[in-house]
Amino acid sequence: MCNTYQQVNIFLINGNIVIAYENKYGPVHQSILYEFQQGTSKFINANLVDSQKASIPKQNILYITTSPILDKKEDNNATKNQ
Numbered sequence: 001m002c003n004t005y006q007q008v009n010i011f012l013i014n015g016n017i018v019i020a021y022e023n024k025y026g027p028v029h030q031s032i033l034y035e036f037q038q039g040t041s042k043f044i045n046a047n048l049v050d051s052q053k054a055s056i057p058k059q060n061i062l063y064i065t066t067s068p069i070l071d072k073k074e075d076n077n078a079t080k081n082q
Helices: 034-040 072-080
Strands: 005-012 017-023 043-047 053-057 060-070
Touching: 005 034, 005 043, 017 053, 034 043, 034 060, 034 072
Parallel strands: none
Antiparallel strands: 005 017, 005 060, 043 053
């Protein structure tokens, strides 16, 4: 995936982690974190790997974290600068 996407880690109350991806430059009101905090739906809809989708009940989510996806070029440059 190119670097316009970010990884979203959804930690569930049963101990599982769902890894989703979203466009980090998309509208804020369509982000997973926004939907979790302020959305009116009882579910979070997430895009998973290989075009799979998941609908997760908010009541089953413990917390959410995000992290950027680095492409190979960025990753190599980061390694060289250290």
